[in-house]
Amino acid sequence: MASGVKPRVKVPKNAAAGDTITIKTLISHKMESGQRKDDDGNIIPRSIINRFTADFNGQNVIDVTLEPAISTNPYFQFEAVVPESGDFQFTWYDDDGDIYKETKSITVS
Amino acid sequence: MELTRRKILALSAGSVAFATLSSLPAFASLTDDAIAELTGGADVGEGTIKLTAPEIAENGNTVPIEVDAPGAVEVTLYADGNPVPNVATFKFGPLSASRSASTRIRLATTQNVVAVAKMEDGSFQMAKANVKVTIGGCGG
Secondary structure (H helix, E strand, O other), rough: OOOOOOOEEEOOOOOOEEEEEEEEEEEEEOOOOOOEEEEEEEEEEOOOOOEEEEOOOOOOOOEEEEOOOHHHOEEEEEEEEEEEEEEEEEEEEEEEOOEEEEEEEEEOO | OOOHHHHHHHHHHHHHHHHHHHOOOOHHHHHHHHHHHOEEEOOOOOOOOOEEEEOEEEEEEEEEEEEOOOOEEEEEEOOOOOOOOOEEEEEEEEOOEEEEEEEEEOOOEEEEEEEHHHHHHHOOEEEEEEEEEEEEEOOO
């Protein structure tokens, strides 16, 4: 497992039904591109997060495929509609098979 | 063959033209290939899709990119000067509000960033932005 992976997500706590909200996510990950070489000239093997998804109450908001050209500590900002109260589920898929998850609740009044 | 001045001139002009053609950046065609693969050879027009990128990026390791494509189901980003042109694909689900997203990407050198959107009706739209990079983002 890649060390020091920590997901961070910013979701508003409250919203009105049908509102558009902005979500910001960041996960600390070195995103080794597979293009760099170490001091001995050997290529450092690729190790990135290759997929990120955001769902709300089981319905998809965004599904991103990441390539090595995504920066270290991948950051995403996007917008979602919230029809009712519920949970956002954020999932990151690592090349090494690890899956990182984060959940955020939102109350719709 | 007897080489006259005229023949030499014609020859060199020809070879210069050939050299110009063949020295088009190989990466650009890689991007074209990748786009053709995505669209299946369909025409890619311009439309409402908007790509926001800085004109000059001091650090190619993290370049903020924003894409806004109303009516798109999928947006794919390419960087035509990177060793691998594909950057990311955003698929928008039913609860996505605006078809827009921001992220940060790596750029190896000064180049074009291309966004191709697949619209709801199956057509494709494209937007391009040139980014000047002072320090490349692919390491040595």
